[in-house]
Amino acid sequence: MKRNVLLWIGLGCTYLSVAAQQIEMVTTTATERWKGQKVKVLKNDGRKADVYVYTDSLMQEVDxxxxxxxxxxxxxxxxxxxxxxxxxxxxxxxxxxxxxxxxxxxxxxxxxxxxxxxxxxxxxxxxxxxxxxxxxxxxxxxxxxxxxxxxxxxxxxxxxxxxxxxxxxxxxxxxxxxxxxxxxxxxxxxxxxxxxxxxxxxxxxxxxxxxxxxxxxxxxxxxxxxxxxxxxxxxxxxxxxxxxxxxxxxxxxxxxxxxxxxxxxxxxxxxxxxxxxxxxxxxxxxxxxxxxxxxxxxxxxxxxxxxxxxxxxxxxxxxxxxxxxxxxxxxxxxxxxxxxxxxxxxxxxxxxxxxxxxxxxxxxxxxxxxxxxxxxxxxxxxxxxxxxxxxxxxxxxxxxxxxxxxxxxxxxxGSRRLKVSAPGNMLAFRNHEGKTVVVTYNSGPQPEKRNLQIGGQRLEFELPPLSLSTLVCG
Missing domain, CATH: 3.20.20.80 (Glycosidases)
Structure with missing residues (x-):
C-alpha cells in the first residue's frame, strides 16, 4: 500500500516529513500574496517524475x-x-x-x-x-x-x-x-x-x-x-x-x-x-x-x-x-x-x-x-x-x-544553481543554508499539478493559475 504524507506548509509553521526534512512552500498570484501551499511527500516507488532536480549537479555560484x-x-x-x-x-x-x-x-x-x-x-x-x-x-x-x-x-x-x-x-x-x-x-x-x-x-x-x-x-x-x-x-x-x-x-x-x-x-x-x-x-x-x-x-x-x-x-x-x-x-x-x-x-x-x-x-x-x-x-x-x-x-x-x-x-x-530537467520555467538552487530551493511558474489559466523528484525525495503539489511559487526543502 502506497503511503502519502500530507504536509501543510505556512509561513509560521513547518512540519517534518517522513524523511525528517523541513519543507516550506509559498505561492503568489495577482490577488493572493505569499500564501502557504500544500505539499505531498510521496513514497519513492520508482515511477517517473514530471521534473527532476539534480542535487548533485552544482552549476555557477550565486552572488x-x-x-x-x-x-x-x-x-x-x-x-x-x-x-x-x-x-x-x-x-x-x-x-x-x-x-x-x-x-x-x-x-x-x-x-x-x-x-x-x-x-x-x-x-x-x-x-x-x-x-x-x-x-x-x-x-x-x-x-x-x-x-x-x-x-x-x-x-x-x-x-x-x-x-x-x-x-x-x-x-x-x-x-x-x-x-x-x-x-x-x-x-x-x-x-x-x-x-x-x-x-x-x-x-x-x-x-x-x-x-x-x-x-x-x-x-x-x-x-x-x-x-x-x-x-x-x-x-x-x-x-x-x-x-x-x-x-x-x-x-x-x-x-x-x-x-x-x-x-x-x-x-x-x-x-x-x-x-x-x-x-x-x-x-x-x-x-x-x-x-x-x-x-x-x-x-x-x-x-x-x-x-x-x-x-x-x-x-x-x-x-x-x-x-x-x-x-x-x-x-x-x-x-x-x-x-x-x-x-x-x-x-x-x-x-x-x-x-x-x-x-x-x-x-x-x-x-x-x-x-x-x-x-x-x-x-x-x-x-x-x-x-x-x-x-x-x-x-x-x-x-x-x-x-x-x-x-x-x-x-x-554562496548559493549554487542546480541542474533541472525542465529549465524553461523553473530554477533550482542549493542555497547558502544547504537547502534545496525550487522556484517555478505556472503561466496557464488552469491549476497545474507538479510531481517533482529532488534527489531521493518525491514531492507533489498543485500550482494555482498564473502563479509563482517557491519550494524549500532540506
Whole structure:
C-alpha cells in the first residue's frame, strides 16, 4: 500500500516529513500574496517524475539579487514618516523581506536623478580640484545608509550614465536630440547639429581627458568611503550602445578597452583602490562587442566580470561559454512602462530564467521605489518594486516585489544553481543554508499539478493559475 504524507506548509509553521526534512512552500498570484501551499511527500516507488532536480549537479555560484538607488526613489520615500519609511526599507533589505544582497548606485546623474549633474563641471579641471560629491550627501548616500543599517554586508556597485560634459565630444549630457517618444515627450533640448552616431565614441579620447576621467572614478570611490559607503565594484559606462534622451555616452569597444586597461586600472593601482572593475553595462546583443573589448590584453586582465542589461542578455549564451573565467551579472531588469501588473512579473521571470540558465551569478532590479506616477525627469513612467503615493501616503508592493522576494529571500550569496530537467520555467538552487530551493511558474489559466523528484525525495503539489511559487526543502 502506497503511503502519502500530507504536509501543510505556512509561513509560521513547518512540519517534518517522513524523511525528517523541513519543507516550506509559498505561492503568489495577482490577488493572493505569499500564501502557504500544500505539499505531498510521496513514497519513492520508482515511477517517473514530471521534473527532476539534480542535487548533485552544482552549476555557477550565486552572488545574489539587488536593486538600484536613485534620487527620485529617495524623494518618494520622504513623504512617509520615519516609521513607514523604515517598513519599506525593511521590506527590501531585512531578512524577513526580500533581503537584497546587492545595491547599485549611479555615479552622478542618471535618468532617475532630479536633473543633469556631475561631480566636476569645471571645464578642463584635469586634476579634479573641484571634484565634489556634496549633492549625493543629501540624496543617494542617505538612501544607501538606510539600507546598510539593515544589511551591513550589502555589496554596492556603481556606474556612470555620462562623464562630465567637458570630457565629451559634443559637450552635452546626451548624445542625440530627441525625447522618449515620437511626440518628443521629455525632449533633452540638445541642438540636433551636435548629435553623434551611435556606434562611435562620445568620449573625447585625448590623453588628458582619459587621465582626468580615471582620476574622477578614483576620487568618487575615495569620497564615498569618507562618507561611510564602500563601493566594491564599478562598471565604466551604463549602456555603452544607446543614445537615449537622458544622460548617456557611447563607447566603441576598442576605445573603452583603452580607457579601462591603460588609464582606469593603473589609476586604481596607483591609489591603492581594491574596487573591482567590470566590463559593462553591455546592452549590445552581438557578442562581438565583448570579443573586441577583450582582444585588448590590458583591458582583459583588468576586469573581474561582465555586466549585461536589456538586449545585452542575448549575448550571454555565447560570451559566458567563450569567457568562462569571468563572473556575469544582469545589471538592470527591464523597466516596463509603469504598468506594474502581472505581465511585468511574467516578463521579468522569463529574463531571470534566461540569465541564470546562461551563467549570471547576480541579478539586479532597476528602481526599487518610485512615486505614484513612476515618471522620470524625461516623463517616462517605469515600473518599481514599491509605489508610494505622495498625496495619500499609501504604499503599494507590486507584483515584481514578490517576484524578487520569491528569489532573494531564499537564495543568498554562496548559493549554487542546480541542474533541472525542465529549465524553461523553473530554477533550482542549493542555497547558502544547504537547502534545496525550487522556484517555478505556472503561466496557464488552469491549476497545474507538479510531481517533482529532488534527489531521493518525491514531492507533489498543485500550482494555482498564473502563479509563482517557491519550494524549500532540506
Amino acid at each position: 545574489g539579487f539587488g536593486g538600484t538607488f536613485n534620487e527620485l526613489g529617495w524623494d518618494a520615500l520622504q513623504c512617509l514618516d520615519a516609521e513607514e519609511r523604515g517598513k519599506v526599507m525593511e521590506a527590501l533589505f531585512a531578512k524577513e523581506g526580500i533581503n537584497f544582497a546587492y545595491g547599485r548606485t549611479p555615479i552622478a546623474c542618471s535618468d532617475y536623478a532630479f536633473a543633469y549633474y556631475s561631480y566636476d563641471d569645471v571645464k578642463d579641471d584635469y586634476e579634479m580640484r573641484n571634484f565634489n560629491v556634496g549633492r549625493d550627501r543629501y540624496t543617494l548616500i542617505p538612501y544607501i545608509k538606510e539600507a546598510l543599517k539593515l544589511r551591513p554586508d550589502l555589496k554596492l556597485w556603481a556606474s556612470p550614465w555620462t562623464p562630465p560634459i567637458w570630457m565629451k565630444i559634443n559637450e552635452h549630457y546626451s548624445l542625440k536630440s530627441h525625447g522618449v517618444d515620437k511626440l518628443g515627450t521629455g525632449h533633452n533640448r540638445l541642438d540636433p547639429r551636435r548629435a553623434t552616431f551611435i556606434h562611435t565614441t562620445g568620449f573625447n579620447m585625448q590623453v588628458g581627458y582619459l587621465e582626468a576621467y580615471a582620476l574622477y572614478f578614483s576620487k568618487y570611490i575615495q569620497e564615498y568611503r569618507k562618507n561611510g559607503v564602500n563601493i566594491s565594484m564599478v562598471m565604466p559606462q551604463n549602456e555603452i550602445a544607446w543614445q537615449p534622451a537622458w544622460p548617456s555616452c557611447t563607447w566603441r569597444p576598442e576605445d573603452l578597452a583603452i580607457f579601462v586597461g591603460k588609464f582606469l586600472a593603473p589609476q586604481f593601482k596607483k591609489d591603492s583602490i581594491d574596487t573591482e572593475i567590470w566590463l559593462g553595462t553591455v546592452n549590445y546583443p552581438n557578442p562581438d562587442y565583448v570579443r573586441a573589448f577583450l582582444k585588448d590584453k590590458d583591458a582583459a586582465a583588468a576586469i573581474d566580470g561582465i555586466g549585461v542589461q536589456w538586449t545585452g542578455k542575448q549575448a550571454l549564451p555565447v560570451i559566458q561559454h567563450e569567457y568562462p573565467r569571468y563572473r556575469y551579472m544582469q545589471t538592470e531588469n527591464e523597466c516596463g512602462d509603469g504598468e506594474n501588473d502581472w505581465t511585468s512579473l511574467e516578463r521579468s521571470w522569463k529574463a531571470v530564467v534566461h540569465c541564470f540558465n546562461h551563467g549570471v551569478s547576480s541579478y539586479m532590479y532597476w528602481n526599487m521605489v518610485l512615486d505614484e506616477t513612476g515618471k522620470s525627469g524625461w516623463d517616462w513612467a517605469q515600473n518599481s518594486l514599491v509605489r508610494v503615493n505622495r498625496q495619500t501616503r499609501e504604499v503599494v508592493y507590486t507584483d515584481e516585489f514578490y517576484l524578487m522576494k520569491h528569489l532573494s529571500h531564499f537564495v543568498q550569496p
